Amino acid sequence: MMTNRLNTLIGASVLSMLAGQAAADGTALTIYSSVQPGAIPADMYRPVPGQNPYGYNNRYSQIPGYAVVKQQRDLTIERGISELSFAGVAAMLDPTTVVFESLSDPAGTTVLEQDYRFDLLSMDKMLERYIDKEIIWGGQYVKLLSVSAGGMLIERENGEIEFQQGYGGVRFPSMADGLITKPTLNWTIASNTGGEQETRISYQTTGITWWADYNLVFHDGEDANSGTLDLGAWVSILNQSGGSYEDASLKLVAGDVHRAEPPQQTQYLYAGRAAMAEDAMQKGFEEKSFFEYHLYTLGRPTTIPDRSTKQIELFDAAKNVPVEKKMVYDGSAQFMSYGGGRYDGQDFGVSSNAKVAVYLGFKNSEENGLGIPLPSGRIRVSKLDDADGSFEFIGEDTIDHTPKNEEVLIKLGNAFDVVGERRQTSFQRGKNWMIESFEVKVRNHKEQPVTVNIQEHLYRWTNAKITQSSHDYEMLDARTLHVPVTIKADGEVVYTYTVRYDWE
16 A cells, blocks of 8 residues: 655655766857858757657758867776766767766776766656556555557556546656756776876767858949848857757868768857957958868857857958849750750740849959958848948848858849840751751840840750850850840840750
């Protein structure tokens, strides 16, 4: 017969500190990213209610990035063979990458065994471990028989068995064995000297990534084809690794670093000190080449909490960057993906696309106030509305890693007042040849002249030759024709050309 033993209840929260753990003396974090700019949906930024965020098949494990974490702590190690626990590591760390080092006694302190424990405390796990044991419910001890459908099957002192919906008011006599409050690394250590030692623990963790966000403000130039940009750059860090990194030394690696991929988952005080602190807060990222990549090192410590998105300025804003507004009419853009065969049907590729794409192009050079490697990221462009002094969004695009002195090209959308038209005017086909002609019209309904680049694709066969062209042209590659034309206000330009294809 069960008796009431509430006077022996230890308390609603029974948590113990792990032996051997000391406060963090230093954390260094190097983050690697393979994320496509803008590819992470907004719901990845927040946890799902009721879901364990650190399970192997959860969506956080799909975040395209990882980090190398190094933590230095002063730990007390017993002489001889002893057990050592290290809590507060990332929940999504890769246990195979863990390295423990004694910096004080590297030759005399070695690791015999290590294991990683991540069975974190939760109501569900406490209930699971208390099945067939006593819990407190409704002010009395009852026996927990099973847990299902959001409720409990319990046995009272008089032997009655009943189902209780929900877990509100449940209390436990003590902490269940095996559960911990933080992910923990455990080691079996052999030490010749023992005592307090400076140690370093390093490992890799997933669930963390970074990318660059660029905010641009466009200003009109003297004509419709030019202008200037103000460019600001920010680093965005998404941390869902299950670890918080306080006052960490931060490095970011830009470049395509290869890793052996695992099998894919099917689921997804003092005035001098105050001045020093102020100076440290002003230190931003320093960039340098690092092997075949680029390394960005933050000049001050920063804290990156778990389940957070943090933004840090990448570099000082660049002002008045000269930019060229480019318009491109690609009437046959839908046929740019060439196959391996010959396309000799008369109607293939003759449908017309009327849209004229608008781009902004600038050079990443020192003369333009830039000249630094730009990591891949998303670019958002705004323009000032003089009527009310507000900035309005006019388009966005993504860029790949861009070295210095290379051009950056941003697609903003399609022009409203400039349209194109394309049609086939003749087609002839013989046994080993084919000839076709096109007429391309571009109309400008703006009140000022514009320059439009007409692009045509020689998509029918590899052996192609332009036999007639009404305007000068250049070949961007073996199968792409580029024709710049200037169209006066409320005017039209007509471009015609003939191409011959030959084969054996």
